[in-house]
Amino acid sequence: MNNPLEPNSESGRTEAARRRRIRWLVRVSSLVVAIVLLLAARQTRWPVLVPALSPFVAAGSILATRAFAVTACLGLAVGLIAMLRPRCFCRWVCPLGLCADGMSYVGRRCGRKPAKLPSIGRWIVLLTLASACLGYPLLLCLDPLTMFSGAFGIAESRTGWLTALPLLLVLTTSFVWPHIWCSRICPLGAFQDMLAYPLRRARQARNQAGGNRSSSRWNPPLARRTVLGVAAGAALAGIARSSQGSTPRPLRPPGAIDEPEFLGVCVRCGNCARACPTHIIEPSLGRHGPAGLLTPILHFEESYCLVDCTKCTQVCPSGALVRLSPDGKASRPIGLPQVDMSVCLLAESRECTECGRWCPHAAIRYVWSETEYTLTPEIDAQKCTGCGACEAACPTKPNKAIVVVAFENAASG
C-alpha cells in the first residue's frame, strides 16, 4: 500500500511512475485474460479458473462442503500470497477491481465524494465463514470474481440478464461513492486483510518495540465484534437452513449437493449455465425462495441434459456441483419425471409416444389400463437419470404432460 521509495526524490518519482505503468499493464492484461477465459466457456473448463482464484470462495466451499477440490489450490495459493503481500491480488490482478477503479475515476471526475462507511467486508467474511462451518456459507456469492464471472451469462438464457445485475450494482456503487467497494465492502479484499493480519501484527509489534507507537484499526481476531459476527453467521445459517421446507425443490444441474447447502455453496458465478451445450441451465428468479436468487436451475422445455456431458460440473469453482464422470452422472439422477394424465395426449387416445422415443435410457414404457381403456407412460426409476429428454419431447402446450421433478431428499451419493 505504501510506496517504500522516497516520494520526493527525482529517481523515486520516475520509478513510481514506471511501476504504475507496469501495474496498469498487468491489470489490463488480467482483465483481458479473464474475459477470454470466461468467453471460452463452451469449449473448455477454463472459466473455472477465474472464480477459483478467490481464497474467499476456496475457504468458504471447503468449510461448507468438507471436501477439497483441486481448483481450491488456486484460491489457497492466492491466499498465501495475500498473507505475505497484503492486497497484492487487488492491486495487480482483480478484474472487477479494475472495473470498479474505472467507475470510481469517472465518479470522482463527476464530483462524487467517497462516503464514510465502516468496513463491512470483514463482517461479510466472518458471517460467511462461520455459517460455512454449518454447511451454509451465507454471502459467498458476494465474492467479486464470481460476480465478474456471472456477468458473462447475460446472453445465455431467458433470465441471463439477471446475472449481470451484481456487477452492475458494484459499478454503480463505485460511481456514486468512489472506491467504496474495494476498500469497505469487498469480502475478498477484507479476507486478504484478515489473512495478512498476523504478519502485520508482528511487524507492528516490532515497530512498537522500537518506540514507534501507531494505533491499528485492525482488531484482534477474537475481539468481541468477531465473536458477534461468527455467532450471527451461525444463527443466520441455521435460519436459512430451516427456512426451506414449504417451497418446491428446484431442479439443479447434475452433481448438485443437497439442497439447503447448495444455496450457500453456490457462488452464482454462472459458469455452469455458460458451459451447458444445450442451454438448459438458467439463473433462478427466486421462484423457489429469495435465498435461491441467481442459483442455477434446469428447464427442459426445449432441450435436455445430454447423457455424456458433465461440463457444468467441471466448471463449478465452489463445489456446489460435485465433479462427475459420465458414469457417475448416471448414478446421480437429477430428478424423476412425473406424468400428468389430465394433460397427456394418451388419455385422449391420441397417438403419441414422443417421450418414450426420446428417452436415452429406454426408461419409459406404455402400460395399458383395461379399466381406463388407455395407455399410461410408466417410468422405470432404476433406469431414469432425470435428463429431461422426455419433457423436452412432450408436445403438449402450454403445460407439458411429463415433467421432471426434483427428489424430495436429494439423491446424492
Add this chain to the structure above:
Amino acid sequence: MDKHMNRRECLRALGLSGLTAGLGLTGAPASHAQGVGESSGFQSSVIDAHKVQDMRTAATIVDGKVIQPQRELPILHQTDVLVVGGGSAGVVAAIAARRAGASVTLVERYGHFGGLWTGGLVVLIIGHIVKGGKQVCQGIGEEMMRRLDKLDGAIIDRRPGVSPTVDAEAAKYMMVEMIEEAGVDVFLHCWGVDAIVTENTVRGVVFESKSGRQAILAKIVVDATGDGDLFAAAGAEFEHRSHNVGLVSRIGNLDRVDAEKAGQAPKPRRLGSATPVPGVNWVNLTGPEVDGLDIATLTQMEMNHRKFIWNNVQRTRQTPGYEKVYLVETAPQLGVRITRILNGLNRVRLSDLREATKFPDVVGVGGSSGATHGEWQIPYGALVPTKVDNVLAAGRCISVDMGMADLVRLVPNCFVTGHAAGVAAAVAVRDNCRPRDVDIAKVQKVLRQQEAYLG
C-alpha cells in the same frame, strides 16, 4: 401373355388357363353362360358350376390330420411388378412402378384402396413434415394431397407445418381415379396368402378370393401388406413384434353440442379431432399391446373395442349438452400397428434419427409430427430382404428398429417407402436384375423425376 392387360383380358386369361390346365373341364366364359336381359327386374342366372369350382381339391383327413392335397393353381395373371396390399404404401408403389414403365398389378384384400388410412380411418396425415415445418413427403403422396385439395370436403388443415386430415371416402375415390389413370391392373377382394418361390427367388404370389386360390406370376413382388405376409411366406428373415391394436371410430353432431347446457363443466374425454365433414370427429384408440397376427387376439380386440366405443359414446351422450352426439361408424379395419418387421440389408435405427444419418442409398426422407424431429433418411437397404430375392418391402414393415416403428408406420412415411419400392421394382425389371443389385443412382434419378424428396 401380353405384358399389359386390362381386366377383361385378365378374365379371359382366367378362362383360358382353366382350359389349358388339362383337367378336362369345359368351362365357357362367364359372359356366354348367362342370358342377360331376358326378364324384368334384377337378374339371377346360373353360372357354370365348373367354372367356379375348377381346379379345386378339397382338403381331407389322413390319420387324423387335415391335409391339403397337392394341386395345380390356375395362373390368373402375369405382370412385371406385383404389389400386394392396396394401402397407402401399396397404392403409391403401384402408381410409381407403372409410371416408371413397368406393367403393374395391385392385389388388395378389401374392396377399397387406402388400407388403414381409409379403412382404418387413420385419416390424419401426420408425419409429412419435420422440425421447422418443412414438408418432406413429396412425390405421389403430395400429388394425392393436391388431388384431395380439388375435391369438395376432402381435406382440411392444408396449411404449411400442420398435419392435414382427409375424408376417408374422398381418399378412396381419389385413389380409384389415380390407379385407373396410371393403368394399373387391380384385383380387389384378393388376399395374398403365399409366395411362389424357386431357389430363394420370389416368382409370384398365391392369393385367395371368391374365385378360389389362384396365382399371379411377377418379376418383382412389392410386399405392401403391412404385416410382411409375403416376405415372411417367401422365407425372408423378420422380427415378430407386438404393438398396440386399436380401433378408430367417428362420432357426429359435435356441431350441435349445446354450449349453454355444457357450461363450464369439464368436456367429455375422447371427443377426437375434426374431419372434413362438419360436426364429425374421428376418435383414435390405442388399445393394448398384443400380437397383431394372432387371430383369436384380433377377434377379441375387435369385440372389446366395439363394446368400449359404444359405451363411451353413451357416456358422452349423458353429459349435459352432448346428448345429440352419436357414433357414426367404427373403422372397417382393426388398427394393427406393427407386427412383422423385415430384417433388411440395412436398418433404420433411432440413433439414425437423432444423428440425422445420411445414407448413400437414400430413397426417401421420413418426417414426424413436426414438433421434435428433423429429417431422417430411408436407405434402399431397409426395403431389401437379406436372403430372398425379387421381393421388396414397403410401408410399416420395412427394416427399422423398435424406436423407429412408430414413425415408419405413419401414413406419409408409407407413401415415401411405397414410392421408393415401386420405382426400385420398375428399375430392376427394366434392367433385368435382382432388386439387391439395382442401380441406386437410377432409382434416385427416377424418384426425383417423380418429384420425390431425397434430402
